[in-house]
Amino acid sequence: MKQQRPLTIEGGRLVTPAGVQGGALRLVDGCIDGVGTAAQDGDEVIDAGGALVAPGLVDLGVFAIDKPAFHFGGITRAALMPDQSPRLDLPSRVSYIAKSGKPDFWVHPLAAATRDLAGAEIAELGLMREAGARGVATGRQWIADSGTMLRLLQYAAMLDLVVVAHPEDAALAGNAVATAGEVATRRGLPSAPAEAESIALTRDIALAEMAGARIHFRQVTTRAGLEIVRQAKARGVSVTCGVTPAHFMLSDLATVDFRTFARLSPPLRSEDERQAVREAIGDGTVDVIASGHDPRGPEDKRLPFSDAEPGMAGAETLLAMTLSLVRDEVIDIGRAFELVATKPAEILGVPAGAIAPGLEADVAIIDPDRPWIIQSAKMEATAGNTPFDGQPTQGRVLHLYKGGVPIRH
Amino acid sequence: MTSTETSPHAARYPAGALAFPHRDLIGIGQLERHEILFLLDEAEQWVALNRQATKRENRLAGLTVINAFFENSTRTLLSFEIAGKRLGADVVNMHAAQSSVKKGETLIDTAITLNAMRADAIVIRHGSSGATQLIADKVGCPVLNAGDGQHEHPTQALLDALALRHALRDRGEAADDFTGLKIVICGDILHSRVARSNLLGLQALGATVRLCAPPALMPAGIEAMGAEVYHDFDAALDGVDVVMMLRLQNERMSGQFIPSAREYHHLYGLTKTRLRQASRDALVMHPGPMNRGVEIDSEVADMIDRSIITRQVEMGVAIRMAALDVLTRRSRGVPGWGDAA
Numbered sequence: 001m002k003q004q005r006p007l008t009i010e011g012g013r014l015v016t017p018a019g020v021q022g023g024a025l026r027l028v029d030g031c032i033d034g035v036g037t038a039a040q041d042g043d044e045v046i047d048a049g050g051a052l053v054a055p056g057l058v059d060l061g062v063f064a065i066d067k068p069a070f071h072f073g074g075i076t077r078a079a080l081m082p083d084q085s086p087r088l089d090l091p092s093r094v095s096y097i098a099k100s101g102k103p104d105f106w107v108h109p110l111a112a113a114t115r116d117l118a119g120a121e122i123a124e125l126g127l128m129r130e131a132g133a134r135g136v137a138t139g140r141q142w143i144a145d146s147g148t149m150l151r152l153l154q155y156a157a158m159l160d161l162v163v164v165a166h167p168e169d170a171a172l173a174g175n176a177v178a179t180a181g182e183v184a185t186r187r188g189l190p191s192a193p194a195e196a197e198s199i200a201l202t203r204d205i206a207l208a209e210m211a212g213a214r215i216h217f218r219q220v221t222t223r224a225g226l227e228i229v230r231q232a233k234a235r236g237v238s239v240t241c242g243v244t245p246a247h248f249m250l251s252d253l254a255t256v257d258f259r260t261f262a263r264l265s266p267p268l269r270s271e272d273e274r275q276a277v278r279e280a281i282g283d284g285t286v287d288v289i290a291s292g293h294d295p296r297g298p299e300d301k302r303l304p305f306s307d308a309e310p311g312m313a314g315a316e317t318l319l320a321m322t323l324s325l326v327r328d329e330v331i332d333i334g335r336a337f338e339l340v341a342t343k344p345a346e347i348l349g350v351p352a353g354a355i356a357p358g359l360e361a362d363v364a365i366i367d368p369d370r371p372w373i374i375q376s377a378k379m380e381a382t383a384g385n386t387p388f389d390g391q392p393t394q395g396r397v398l399h400l401y402k403g404g405v406p407i408r409h
Numbered sequence: 410m411t412s413t414e415t416s417p418h419a420a421r422y423p424a425g426a427l428a429f430p431h432r433d434l435i436g437i438g439q440l441e442r443h444e445i446l447f448l449l450d451e452a453e454q455w456v457a458l459n460r461q462a463t464k465r466e467n468r469l470a471g472l473t474v475i476n477a478f479f480e481n482s483t484r485t486l487l488s489f490e491i492a493g494k495r496l497g498a499d500v501v502n503m504h505a506a507q508s509s510v511k512k513g514e515t516l517i518d519t520a521i522t523l524n525a526m527r528a529d530a531i532v533i534r535h536g537s538s539g540a541t542q543l544i545a546d547k548v549g550c551p552v553l554n555a556g557d558g559q560h561e562h563p564t565q566a567l568l569d570a571l572a573l574r575h576a577l578r579d580r581g582e583a584a585d586d587f588t589g590l591k592i593v594i595c596g597d598i599l600h601s602r603v604a605r606s607n608l609l610g611l612q613a614l615g616a617t618v619r620l621c622a623p624p625a626l627m628p629a630g631i632e633a634m635g636a637e638v639y640h641d642f643d644a645a646l647d648g649v650d651v652v653m654m655l656r657l658q659n660e661r662m663s664g665q666f667i668p669s670a671r672e673y674h675h676l677y678g679l680t681k682t683r684l685r686q687a688s689r690d691a692l693v694m695h696p697g698p699m700n701r702g703v704e705i706d707s708e709v710a711d712m713i714d715r716s717i718i719t720r721q722v723e724m725g726v727a728i729r730m731a732a733l734d735v736l737t738r739r740s741r742g743v744p745g746w747g748d749a750a
Contacts, residue, residue, distance in 0.1 A: 174663055180629035186438070188538040188559030188602055191629065258539030302517050304537030306558065 001103055003030045003361065003404030008039035012048030012365060015055070015337050016355045025053050027361035030403035035355055048365050051398055054337050056362030057319060058353045060242060060344035061137070061164060061218040063294035065097075067105050069315040069381035071407050073291070074364035074397035076105065078315075079164075079348055082112035083139045089115050089123045091131040098132030104402045108348050110137035110164055113152050119143040122152050129159055134348045135216070137164035140265050140310070142200050144170045146207065153211035162214040162347055165204050167225065168266055172196035177306045178267045183252040190306055194269055198224035205232045205239055216347055217241040218290065221266050223276035230285045240347055242288030244314060245321035246387055248277045254387055258305040261376070262387040264292075265310035281339070282330045288347065289339040291318040295383035313381040316374075317388055323368050323395040333368070361404035370396040418585075422447045425745025429735050433545045433552040436561035437609040445613055446586070448731050449571050455727035456575070459495070467497030468734060472529035472741070474498045477519070477544075478555070479505040479535040484697055484722060485555050485565075489532050492729035498529070516540060517547055524548040530737055533557070538602075551736035553729075559602050559661070564728050565696055566606035570614060571724040573651065576692055576717045588615030591688075593645045595621040595677060596655025596704055599628050600662065603696045604655060608636055621645035623676070625666045626657075642677050646686035653694040654679050654705045670703050679705045684715075692717055 006028045013020050016035055023036030026043070039045045056076030063081050070078060080097060082088035088097060089112035101107040111133035115121045125136055136156050142165070143149045156163045176192035178184035184191035201217065205228065208215040220226055220241040232239045246264055251271040254262040262268060280286045294311030301308050322340050325331050331339070337354075345353025352360040374391050376384035400407045422428040422443040429444050437445070458464055474493040478486050486502060493500035503523070514522075516535070520543075523531055530551045533541045538558030545552035556562040573587065592611055598604045598620050611618050612635050620631060621639040632638055639645035646652065657666075657673065667673045684691065693709055693716045701707045710716055738746035 182630035182633040185628040185630045186605070186634060188557075188561070188605060190559075193629070258542055298517070299515065302515065302543075304516065304535065304540040304543055304558070306537050306539075307516075 001405050003027065006033070006040065006043045007401075007404055008043045008045045009048050009053055009363070009365065010039065010045060012051055012053035014053045014355050015333060017334075017342065019334055025355065025363065027363065027401065027404040030361055030405075032355065032357055032359050032361050035357060052333070052366040052368055053355065054364050054366055055341040055352065055354050056364050056400060056402065057340045058344040058348070058350070059293065059315065059318065060216070060288050060290045060347060061110070062291060062315070063311060064382070065101055065105070065107055066293060066295055066315060066381050067101065069293065069295070069313065069379065070105060071400055072380040072397065073315040073317070074319050074366060074400055075291070075315055076362035076364075076400065076402045077108060077345070077350065077352060078105075078293070079108040079110050079134060079344070081139065082110055082117060082137050087112045087117050088128075089117070091124060091127040094128045094133050095131035104405070104407050106402070108134035108350060110135045111161075113138045113163065114143065114148070117141065119145060119148060122148070122155060125155060125159055125161065129161060133161070134350065135162040135164050137218075138166050140166055142166055142168050142170045146203060149204065150207045150211060153208050153213035153215065157211050157213035162216050163208070164216050164218050167197050167200035167204055167217050167220065169196040169200045172199065176267065177263060178255060179252055179269050181252065181270055183256060187256065187258065189255070194222045194273060195224065197222045197266060198228055201225050201228045205237060208239065209237050214238045216288075219243055219247065219266060219292070220286070221247040221269050221277060222273045226276055226280040226285050230280070233285070240287040240343070241285070242290050243277055243281070243286050244290055244292040245318060246312060246314070248274060248281060248325070249321055250274070250387055255305065259387070260301045260303060260305055260308035261312060261385045261389065263305055263308045263310050264312060278325070278330055281325060286339070287343045289318065289322050290344065291315045293381070295381045296385045297383045301383075301385050311385070312387055313379060313383055313385050316379055316381060317386060317393070319366070319397065320372075320393040320395040321388070324393065326368070327394070361401055363401040364397050365399040366395065366397055368395045370394060372396060418446070418450050421450070426739065426747055432736070432739070434563055434732050434736060435542050435545060435552070435554045437563045437566050437606045437613070438561065440613070442613045445567065445570070445610060448567055448728065448735065449574065451735055452567070452571055452724070452727040452731035455730040456571070456724065459723070459726055464495050465497065466495065469493065469496040469498035469737060472498045472737060473527065474500045474530045474532065474733065475503060475523050475526070475528040476500065476532045476555070477503045477523060477534075479516075479533070479540070480556070482534055482555070484725070485534065488722070488725040489555060489729050492726050492733055495726070496730055496733055498733070516543065520544040520547045524550070529740060530733055550740070553732055553736065556602055559600055559605070561606045562602040563606050564725070564732060565603050566610035567732075568721055568724040568728040569607055569653070569694060569696070570610055571728055572694070572717050572721040573692065575720065575724065580690075586614040587611060590616040590651065591619070591649045592616050592651040592653060593619040593621055593639070593649045594653045594655065595642055595645065595679070597626045597657045598622045598631065598655070599626045600658040601655050607653065608634055619645050619649065621677070623667060643683065643686050646683065649687045649691055651692045651694060652679060652684065652687055655696065656698065656700050656704055674703050677704065679709050681706065681708050684709055690715065694718060694721060696721065
């Protein structure tokens with residue numbers, strides 16, 4: 001459904017790239033027409049009642065399309081990882097997925113970098129780009145073969161597709177489900193050193209520099225890894241990185257009772273690494289906060305820790321967890337939306353993610369202070385595997401618009 | 410024989426169920442020092458019974474104990490089976506190899522199935538850390554951990570403590586706990602639940618514990634659990650009172666951890682010569698199964714005056730009888746332990 005009639009949102013605090021400002025937001029023909037303007041004759045007018053009027057969230061790197069959960073969380077677009085069954089390694093699959101959410105949710109497929117994500121043969125990236133792929137991803141694993149990775153980066157650079165990589169040295173990671181350290185040792189969990197991340201990052205950044213490619217690390221979760229990204233940015237490498245709320249909210253202490261909702265990939269780290277992630281969000285090293293949304297039912301989660309599948313249902317909690325960084329004064333409100341909307345849209349090259357004229361009218365009206373309790377049993381997602389179960393939090397989406405059209409949820 | 414209600418060490422722990430307030434026995438990590446001592450003291454009566462010609466006390470008559478072993482075991486399974494039978498329980502063994510686990514049933518569904526058959530206690534061995542806790546959360550009866558992955562093997566640590574206590578007592582050394590004792594555990598610490606349970610248990614009873622292994626077989630951060638870490642076995646042996654050897658768990662290794670068994674024996678094998686580094690009459694322990702000629706030489710394993718390896722096996726039955734007895738007291742309505750469920 002297309003927007004039928006111009007809509008003006010009054011009485012809100014507009015979160016724009018220039019800062020939070022008053023005035024009205026006018027949406028016409030599915031696009032943002034005016035920022036800080038006033039309603040015109042014939043407009044439908046709604047009153048935001050002092051709430052934040054922010055861009056709809058752009059979730060870079062999810063594992064499932066789960067509309068009710070995304071809409072609950074204020075997410076209007078998501079980049080889907082290729083780790084699907086079957087893999088997104090053929091143009092036909094990419095094209096099917098690219099249309100699957102419309103009109104009220106847009107899915108941006110990330111093409112599998114290699115056939116079946118096996119890390120050996122480069123997939124048909126050019127054809128998949130034609131089919132709607134907005135980037136290339138290695139999946140939830142590292143490409144161990146440096147020659148393959150270099151050729152992939154060169155090819156993606158030629159096509160101007162960002163490469164979304166998973167920095168975790170495969171040989172070190174092995175069958176690990178935890179980060180080496182006291183918690184893993186006490187619990188007897190197979191573990192890998194945190195350095196598996198920085199080692200992988202070092203190689204991938206070097207190869208991306210050689211290839212002149214754009215590389216985005218979906219999750220960087222260690223102090224050493226973040227420092228490597230920081231230095232690479234300082235010397236002008238085209239590198240960006242993200243993180244999910246689990247790694248700035250939780251440490252490996254969340255796994256002491258073998259709770260499989262805290263079984264993630266990469267695994268939760270020590271408290272010091274968690275602090276490093278928060279610092280890196282604060283100083284701008286981290287570009288993106290994404291949900292990594294991966295709802296998993298009991299068949300994947302009600303298992304012994306090391307037998308369970310990794311992943312968490314994160315779409316509903318992404319906004320609230322990011323806003324907690326604002327309350328903790330790690331970032332301000334403008335930067336919060338840069339992390340969850342503007343920057344991911346820019347990396348994907350889609351005209352959305354900000355309250356700015358000409359962009360798609362993907363708008364979330366948000367009460368940043370409204371308290372609620374995260375309850376695993378009462379989630380919109382297809383499964384309630386959240387490590388934040390029972391946690392009180394703040395920040396809820398009141399209204400959501402996709403292309404100027406209201407979404408009901 | 411001492412009755413359960415009048416322990417010789419009643420002053421050591423609270424009365425009735427407060428002496429052991431847990432429904433399950435998941436790990437030594439969940440136990441207080443006095444709870445460990447309580448189980449050891451309780452086991453003494455079963456040591457005595459097991460040495461009699463008629464080894465039967467029908468305390469658990471009418472109760473069903475299921476031994477659900479999802480991982481191969483000979484001695485532990487046999488030990489639990491004998492323990493249950495000597496207490497008069499109906500003991501049923503479930504081997505994963507023969508069960509519907511092979512047909513794709515999840516662990517939880519298996520647990521719920523066992524629970525529906527109204528077991529009075531379930532003994533679990535599983536290859537994944539935390540599996541026993543997972544099952545315990547889903548069933549309505551006591552669950553005993555017979556080894557979960559690389560996490561814990563609590564009855565092994567308890568039987569080791571009991572064997573050590575008896576060996577020290579036989580020598581006339583005061584030995585209700587192990588204060589001042591130096592113990593080295595040498596072998597594949599990384600993959601060993603026995604090492605973790607023993608580290609926790611021996612420390613709780615006052616011993617100083619050294620762990621010795623090549624770096625690749627030593628878990629990261631184990632110092633935080635209070636262990637002294639060694640890579641040189643000769644240095645680790647210096648002055649210790651007890652040497653506990655562990656086998657290499659080749660079945661849990663992915664990749665190469667040591668160059669060869671021959672080289673491992675050269676660096677970490679317990680030989681008669683090497684044992685001289687330890688204190689003069691140091692005791693030798695091994696949870697079994699032993700790989701003779703790899704981590705331990707036959708002449709050490711079979712030393713009558715020093716090796717207590719067979720005594721460990723003997724104490725295993727007594728400890729498991731104590732654990733089954735104590736954990737089923739609530740459902741049996743033993744006075745002071747709550748009403749029958």
